[in-house]
Amino acid sequence: MKLALSAFFFIASVLMQEQAGKHFNFRNTAVFSKDFSEVARYGDFWLVLFGHRRIAADIVFIQTLQYYGSIHKEEISAGAKAEPGEGFGTGLVRYDKLFSYALRSVRLDRNFEYAVTFTAAALAWVQKRENEAIALLTDAIDYWEAQKLDTPVFYQSSLYLSAIAVTKEKGIAEATEYMEKVITYPDCPDMVKNILGEIYFRA
Numbered sequence: 001m002k003l004a005l006s007a008f009f010f011i012a013s014v015l016m017q018e019q020a021g022k023h024f025n026f027r028n029t030a031v032f033s034k035d036f037s038e039v040a041r042y043g044d045f046w047l048v049l050f051g052h053r054r055i056a057a058d059i060v061f062i063q064t065l066q067y068y069g070s071i072h073k074e075e076i077s078a079g080a081k082a083e084p085g086e087g088f089g090t091g092l093v094r095y096d097k098l099f100s101y102a103l104r105s106v107r108l109d110r111n112f113e114y115a116v117t118f119t120a121a122a123l124a125w126v127q128k129r130e131n132e133a134i135a136l137l138t139d140a141i142d143y144w145e146a147q148k149l150d151t152p153v154f155y156q157s158s159l160y161l162s163a164i165a166v167t168k169e170k171g172i173a174e175a176t177e178y179m180e181k182v183i184t185y186p187d188c189p190d191m192v193k194n195i196l197g198e199i200y201f202r203a
Helices: 003-022 034-039 042-050 053-068 099-108 113-126 128-146 155-170 172-182 191-200
Strands: none
Touching: 003 172, 034 042, 034 099, 034 113, 042 053, 053 099, 053 113, 099 113, 113 128, 113 155, 113 191, 128 155, 172 191
C-alpha cells in the first residue's frame, strides 16, 4: 500500500510540474534535460521530483555561502597567507568550485536571481574570474530569453553582465555606471555596494 501511494504521488508530482511549466511564469529547467543532468546530484533529483525545487536550490546556495565563507588550504592562492576569517571577499583563496556551486543552484531554480547576481559579483570583482561570471549570467539570461515571455525578467542580471563586460575590457572603475543602477535594487548584495564604495574611496 505504501509503495503504491509513493508511486502515485511521484507520478502526480511529475505531471503537475509539467503542466505548471506550460501555464505559469515560474518555468524551470526540465528534470530530464541535459542542463539539469549536468549539474544535479542524486538528492537534488528527488527533491525536485517531489515538488521541492526551491528548497533544493536554497540548500545548494547555503552550501555555496558556507564554501565561500571558509578557508580551504588546498585552494589558497600561491604566495598568499590566509588565516581563519580572511577567506571570504579577500581574493586570497581561489574557490575553484564557486562557479559549479552557483550553476547548480541556478539551474535547480531558474527564478533564483539573487544566486546569479551574488555569485557573479564574487567571481568577477573579488576572484577576478570575469569569464566564469559572464558564463553564469548568460546561462541565466539566455534561458529566460528562450521562454519568450511577455514580461522580461532578470533585469539585474543584464546590468551585471554589462558591468562585468566593461570591467573586463576597461577596468572596474569604468563599470560604475552600471553598478550604480544595480545598487538601487533592494536585494542587491551588500558585497556589490562595498565594492562600489571602495571604487569611490580610491577615486
